[in-house]
Amino acid sequence: MAQILAPSSQWQMRIARNSAPASPMTAKMWSSLVLKQNKKGTAKSSAKFRVFAVKSENGTINRMEDLLNLDLTPYTDSFIAEYIWIGGSGIDLRSKSRTISKPIEHPSELPKWNYDGSSTGQAPGEDSEVILYPQAIFKDPFRGGNNILVMCDTYTPQGEPIPTNKRHRAAEIFSNKKVVDEVPWFGIEQEYTLLQTNVKWPLGWPVGGYPGPQGPYYCAAGADKSFGRDISDAHYKACLYAGVNVSGTNGEVMPGQWEYQVGPSVGIDAGDHIWISRYILERITEQAGVVLSLDPKPIEGDWNGAGCHTNYSTKTMREEGGYEAIKKAILNLSLRHKEHISAYGEGNERRLTGKHETASIDTFSWGVANRGCSIRVGRETEKQGKGYLEDRRPASNMDPYVVTGLLAETTILYEPSLEAEALAAQKLSLNV
Amino acid sequence: MSLLSDLINLNLSGTTKKIIAEYIWIGGSGMDLRSKARTLDGVVSDPQKLPKWNYDGSSTGQAPGEDSEVILYPQAIFKDPFRRGNNILVMCDAYTPAGEPIPTNKRYNAAKIFSHPDVAAEVPWYGIEQEYTLLQKDLKWPIGWPVGGYPGPQGPYYCGAGADKAFGRDVVDSHYKACLYAGINISGINGEVMPGQWEFQVGPSVGISAGDELWVARYILERITEIAGVVVSFDPKPIEGDWNGAGAHTNYSTKSMRNDGGYEVIKKAIGNLQLRHKEHIAAYGEGNERRLTGRHETADIHTFSWGVANRGASVRVGRDTEKAGKGYFEDRRPASNMDPYVVTSMIAETTILWKP
Secondary structure, three states: OOOOOOOOOOOOOOOOOOOOOOOOOOHHHHHHHOOOOOOOOOOOOOOOOOOOOOOOOOOOOOOHHHHHOOOOOOOOOOEEEEEEEEOOOOOOEEEEEEEEOOOOOOHHHOOOEEEEHHHOOOOOHHHOEEEEEEEEEEEOOOOOOOOEEEEEEEEOOOOOEOOOOOHHHHHHHHHOHHHHHHOOEEEEEEEEEEEEOOOOOEOOOOOOOOOOOOOOOOOOOOOOOOOOHHHHHHHHHHHHHHOOOEEEEEEOOOOOEEEEEEEEEEOOHHHHHHHHHHHHHHHHHHHHOEEEEOOOOOOOOOOOOOEEEEEEEOHHHHOOOHHHHHHHHHHHHHHOHHHHHHOOOOOHHHOOOOOOOOOOOOOOOEEEOOOOOOEEEOHHHHHHOOOOEEEOOOEOOOOHHHHHHHHHHHHHHOOOOHHHHHHHHHHOOOOO | OHHHHHHHOOOHHHOOOOEEEEEEEEOOOOOOEEEEEEEEOOOOOOHHHOOOEEEEHHHOOOOOHHHOEEEEEEEEEEEOOOOOOOOEEEEEEEEOOOOOEOOOOOHHHHHHHHHOHHHHHOOOEEEEEEEEEEEEOOOOOEOOOOOOOOOOOOOOOOOEOOOOOOOOHHHHHHHHHHHHHHOOOEEEEEEOOOOOEEEEEEEEEEOHHHHHHHHHHHHHHHHHHHHHOEEEEOOOOOOOOOOOOOEEEEEEEOHHHHOOOHHHHHHHHHHHHHHOHHHHHHOOOOOHHHOOOOOOOOOOOOOOOEEEOOOOOOEEEOHHHHHHOOOOEEEOOOEOOOOHHHHHHHHHHHHHHOOO
16 A cells, blocks of 8 residues: 555535536447457456447447437436445445436435335335435446436434444544544555356356466466456546545456555545445446455465455554554554454455465454554554554455444544553553 | 448438427337337427328227228427437327227327316326336347346345346436436436346326326337347236336325325325225236235235335335325336326326215
């Protein structure tokens, strides 16, 4: 993760009536980005990518493209808002769209909506309405023009957050005065794996077999080393277009696995941006005809898992003498290791083994430049005496609202007893 | 290839005042849409000023061969999203040369009901949720489903995204923009519970325009699936077994229901509907008995029931409406292949004109 620079201020969506519409990611661009199958000369790549974006069989021209890319702004003030929410499993994303008839500038101007919670495991059939509260707006990279994506969270008709709504609690933590004053920054490194559609085997891997062992694939190029770059690149631009704070991307150690980073974001923005970036990724893989997996250990054996390392700093950590605050934060985290681990993603025990650049799930450890630890502190931070820390424990399927909220709560609001502190300091050899 | 698309997309407004009007009508089955195009000398915005036309009714099961002319009366104009420019789509209904509506013309009767002073005074609003299924062209099996097999059970597909959960989004998205362009009051879309099934909503529309807009939206959908090489099905239960059916839930309100104290009017209206359950059901779509089983978020076809936020009832009232004491209700009984002229006018008739 590169050095944290100043984050962009909370991005406000301005939808002016007559603004020149931004050109959308046209269907033509998508189809040119669609992974080409069976290129002459590539013996290894056996993946067949079926484009679920439906294409005309017998027509000589695809007239649907014209309709998909239609710029409606000369004909109507109305635009389309895609409301996005998290479903009953805590990791499935759902969305539906509605027409909005006049320009808006702030999420609070958008109407609340509702959906059938009995179809997503979030409500019983006889009382099925779940209410959507719009929370953050992004430009729609698929529809272009003035159309938007809206990140929402979910409530009962009485106004209570439903159990799977983790944003509500995080928003509470991030509006606590002590937390606000510390201006918490987050940089989240989202790893993910691409799978072939019908076999659920990673992209680029021979069906019924394995590629050569890990080594050549990390940040590599070449048809025998990099599988699915089109998705990573399309996702990068789509997120930047949407206004998501993507800071970089790279190919990962396991072939078919990628990573992108979102940040630095302040407080609740980190969660909103990660969830929208996941939705955009799901839409892009849908068009490309590959399956997105956020499983933390997609393939057992000598293959890396997928994590969601979370880089974190507070105002105090970033200022002169911040290294002391970082050590105190690590101490607090060590005392709440179990609470954090249980909230850091389902199936994480398959990934945090102590091998493959992870720390064992049962033990809390930290170190400078040590990728085998729970918490890693960068050499720059140690040298300058201020900076940030990297929590390497979260799994790729973690909920960023939960993780960012917990990090802020444990390091800013939680007060351990003096004896507990002293014991922990000794255990970790931390002079705090 | 590029020459053909250049010609299709030619913008004529620079060279001529003439426009192309696509006349659309409903054929003999009551569900098949037909259309043909003609040139007009200039832009027309009032359907009453468009010329009447005629077609060969013996080719659509609507007239005998020896007396085959059926007359088209233009009723509503929309912009043509396929030809664009100044070109238009025209929704028509069908009459004998003597001026009588032919039997399959359901619009005529609906228009009479909607012009009745008691009904007009109540300004009836409709929001129709049209569900439909996309099928692979030659197999008549839903798109995205493995041939000879089934996908994983329902759960992940409702409003889902991802290549393993959403099949055919391009059709749905292009339909959305095409309808907005055409001037149809399309209010939203979503992926449905069964994979390959989608829904769009039209409304709120007043009176007879609900039917016009829904029929033209269906026509646009048929044209888009033609381009995409998939088949659209409005069958209410396309796949037997543990798979949802397709409906056309109709949301409805009158002026009295939308004003303070409207909740009482709503309950009275629901009472009327209960007393005419059989008549409504008979007109709510062919094959609906395969869909209204009491499972898969439907109410059993033989029993009338209603409830707040209850998706297993015949009529559902939203929590917002209950709380505010006014609003609208949702008739969940109509099948996806219902005729909106029939359903909308029948609901108005039963709740406003009919006295038990």
